[in-house]
Amino acid sequence: MFSDNLETIDGVSIFPIIGLILFFLIFIGIVIWAFKADKKYIKKMENIPLENDNEESTNTENENEIQ
């Protein structure tokens, strides 16, 4: 089974620790990036869902109410 192959790797136990550190660093990188990100870019991104609306969204106004 695959576990037999893994056992033959020297120092396999260090891999998870490397993985964790790598994860942590990448995540810190993302945090720093997110906070430094350009205002114009953020503005553009957050408005993507609101673009190309043909109608103004007023959700449930009007309609044939049941009396």
Add this chain to the structure above:
Amino acid sequence: MNVEKFSYDNQIVKLFTFATVFWGIVGMLVGLWIALQLYIPELNFSLQYTTFGRLRPLHTNAVIFAFVGNAIFAGVYYSLQRVCKARMYSDLLGKLHFWGWQLIIVFAAITLVMGFTTSKEYAELEWPIDIMIAVVWVIFGYNMMATIVKRREKHIYVAVWFYIATFVTVAVLHIVNSIEIPVGLLKSYPVYAGVQDALVQWWYGHNAVAFFLTTPYLGLMYYYLPKAANRPIYSYRLSILHFWALIFLYIWAGPHHLLYSALPDWAQSLGTVFSIMLIAPSWGGMLNGLLTLRGAWDRVRDDPILKFMVVAVTSYGMATFEGPMLSLKSLNAVTHFTDWIIAHVHIGALGWNGFLTFGMLYWMLPRMFNTKLYSKKLANAHFWIGTLGIVLYAIPLYWAGLTQSLMWKEFTPLGLLQYPNFLETVLQIVPMYILRSIGGLLYFTGMFVMTYNLFKTVKQGSFIANEETEAPALVMVKEKPARGMIHRWLEKKPVVFAIIATGVILIGSVVELVPTFLVESNIPTISSVKPYSPLELQGRDIYIREGCVSCHSQMVRPFRSETERYGEYSKAGEYVYDHPFLWGSKRTGPDLHRIGGKYSNLWHFMHMENPRSMSPGSLMPPYPWLLTQDLDVESTPAKISAMRSLGVPYDEGLEDYAIGELSTQAQKIAMDLIENGAPADPSKEIIALIAYLQRLGTDIKVNDTEQE
């Protein structure tokens, strides 16, 4: 600039929308039915097909994969086209996806009530259906990725990241958890056993919640909430962090479903730590949703859609706070195996998934039919009925869970169990079960109100199958990722993005799963633990078929209250031949791991025929068909072979005389029953089940455990 004319495909969205409503009704109806069966067992109508153990997986599968699944697809197909400014890549793939998914649901419903199940929660479907799911899922993913690739919007909105992560992760989860050896058209054994199977299953189960019920819905939230509120999300930066933190953390938290079990301690602690960390991104996401409405709360008063969304997001926050709390060992000790967990998951299912779906449908359907919602009043009524339903559902169950747990743990001053009869603790909470079913009925009523409202909306509108629109063609300029630009570069490359997201969840999975496969000391072997005899193996498969695991655990936790009640606590080494593991997650009935030898064969015989003859007032349904149905002995050699190929050390050539050995053991049990006055027949299924039950947990009683 070159402006291109194209259209959005609403046809596929409409199909998935209708399927959502239809399967929602089916799934909730089955849920209501089994909620009633919990205190009126006769409601199985004395049919094996409609008994709790078989309907429970039907309910969970119908709600998760049919109702929520179709809602995800409806929401994704609608929003993806619009944020990518592109029609879906292929109408044909969309149709294949839709009909393939509905076919899977129908097959699932049929096979589950017939008793074909792997018994692994939310992964009960047998291998041919597993393969279909994989194929259809890849069709969906391919169609989605291809649409993103040919988009006209340079940047990929955060909702789409959630969709991509959902696609890749669910694919990985489903495939890894479904690796099984077929022993017939609709029967298989998982390659993992015992502790390993439990770990893989709850890595899957937890992340099915994370990546099927949460991440796609967060994607929907990030699209539909801004749409309904007509304003951008509160903080786009926060949504970026929300996404990456969830992806990084979620995959590690699975072991919190196995606290105090025979799982190695380090793995349990890993699950706890990551669960606690999950509070941060989850609440970040919830606040991001709620704060989007800052300064617009007056509109929430008027708009039922926003009301649904506010309750949905609040429920998300409640469930994601409660989850980490339940991962603390001290709280887990009193809540695990109880109805508390059922209440917890229904806050998620009814509040988060249900209400966000309703809000989305109310918003989306009138737009596709070029009309307004038929009745705002009815939508408001639905909101209040549904909210009351959730409250009436959850609070009694929280109460019931805690009450029962405390009763399990109550000792007299002399140090004896205060409530040694398990049944007493069940009967105590029956009033709560009744209230819960009323809550469920209210929620279900709301669903009907919505269906009527949407039906009328559809009738008064005219469907826009292809919504014409236009957008400038996307000119991809080669940009070198400058400093601080890596993420922006990344989110323009959907395939690279998908691969990185996969990498992130894979590393977490590998670290969580591999060591239990790798390090032998994690599962100390016990020399007296032997493989099941052919008859016991068949009996075990009947236990699986009838869904006994829905109500009975096989995991005595190392608490005095449990060792007093059930016997010696469970050891990892006792499960090494259990393909699949049957630890269970809920005790509506008592734990069965030490049931072997506790009662006579006759007791089991009578009890299975009519539980109330042995335990007056019992809420367990009778299983009289086990006394009349012939045991399928012919499958025995194939099952033995399959088990051996998975590493169970059966004697060479056992296949040839397995049937003989099986009937010898069956004769012995039948003789014992006949001597005691029961009309037993050795060829019937009940004999195999008794053999299995009498074997359970007895191996370590043979001699001392030997640890290596």
